[in-house]
Amino acid sequence: MNHIQLENISKIYNANSSQAQSALALLAEGMDSIKVKEQTGYSVGLYDINLNIKAGELHCIMGLSGSGKSTLIRHINRLIDPTSGKIWVDTSISAKNKDNTHSEIIATTKPSSAINILELDDKELQHYRQQTVSMVFQHFGLVPHMTVMQNVAYGLRVRKMSVSERHEVARHWLNEVGLPNLEHSYPDELSGGMQQRVGLARALATDNPILLMDEAFSALDPLIRAQLQDQLLELQERLNKTIVFITHDIDEAVKVGQRISILNGGRLVQTGTPNELRHNPADDYVAQFMSAKA
Numbered sequence: 001m002n003h004i005q006l007e008n009i010s011k012i013y014n015a016n017s018s019q020a021q022s023a024l025a026l027l028a029e030g031m032d033s034i035k036v037k038e039q040t041g042y043s044v045g046l047y048d049i050n051l052n053i054k055a056g057e058l059h060c061i062m063g064l065s066g067s068g069k070s071t072l073i074r075h076i077n078r079l080i081d082p083t084s085g086k087i088w089v090d091t092s093i094s095a096k097n098k099d100n101t102h103s104e105i106i107a108t109t110k111p112s113s114a115i116n117i118l119e120l121d122d123k124e125l126q127h128y129r130q131q132t133v134s135m136v137f138q139h140f141g142l143v144p145h146m147t148v149m150q151n152v153a154y155g156l157r158v159r160k161m162s163v164s165e166r167h168e169v170a171r172h173w174l175n176e177v178g179l180p181n182l183e184h185s186y187p188d189e190l191s192g193g194m195q196q197r198v199g200l201a202r203a204l205a206t207d208n209p210i211l212l213m214d215e216a217f218s219a220l221d222p223l224i225r226a227q228l229q230d231q232l233l234e235l236q237e238r239l240n241k242t243i244v245f246i247t248h249d250i251d252e253a254v255k256v257g258q259r260i261s262i263l264n265g266g267r268l269v270q271t272g273t274p275n276e277l278r279h280n281p282a283d284d285y286v287a288q289f290m291s292a293k294a
Ligand SMILES: Nc1ncnc2c1ncn2[C@@H]1O[C@H](COP(=O)(O)OP(=O)(O)OP(=O)(O)O)[C@@H](O)[C@H]1O
Pocket: 013, 014, 043, 044, 045, 063, 064, 065, 066, 067, 068, 069, 070, 071, 072, 248
């Protein structure tokens, strides 16, 4: 069952629609994004991305710096709107009553209960962000003048949950990520690894079914990073969320990802399980990534 579907998504930055059309025409002829930038002056974020992410899947997005990973993930919570294309999200799937049969390979039709999130008005978008998607950022994104507890409970306060209830939920998630007894600390009193755990607890506390993680563990040293990867996998066993996880580290992608999508110059080169990519790389770029795996 598909949870998120990107359909022909392209993003040309800082261009009006006719300028974007000229860049898209060059991309359609096969010109790469660097040449398009040279010729038109416009940056290509993404070109013609078609990607299905299944319910309950931990899906990694991989690629070199500038390949479009952050651009892609930021479309899913509409921090970025595309130049063209559609983004379908099945908002009937909740974290609790999810259909966990994700054995099917990519379905070709959109799920009947999916909505095109580009059509949401401001109020509906606010609701979508409160109820459906949460994001963990690379540099923690914690509010410095709020305590750990207030940071984790923030999304619940926005939802108007009572103080005692939201504190109970926040305490539960701080415990789950291995940070009991730190609720009264401020972010700058914590190590990077601890701050990232707070960021994770904050995203999990909302109970939203989709979790977006943009290089969430990249700033951490290797040992702490490995611990957080293990913790994420252990939590995912129980939570069965749909997780979109960005990394530029192939070892991390192979460890945590059920499937991996590889981007190059704003194009989606290949989606597959680690084994599929290893044994059947679509091109040299994918093969080089897979052979770089320790
Ligand atoms: N706000 C912006 N304005 C103009 N161009 C942008 C903007 N954001 C990204 N780009 C361009 O879009 C392309 C993709 O950028 P993106 O940030 O998505 O890459 P990335 O894969 O996340 O890279 P990194 O690994 O460095 O985070 C790059 O060429 C980048 O310069």
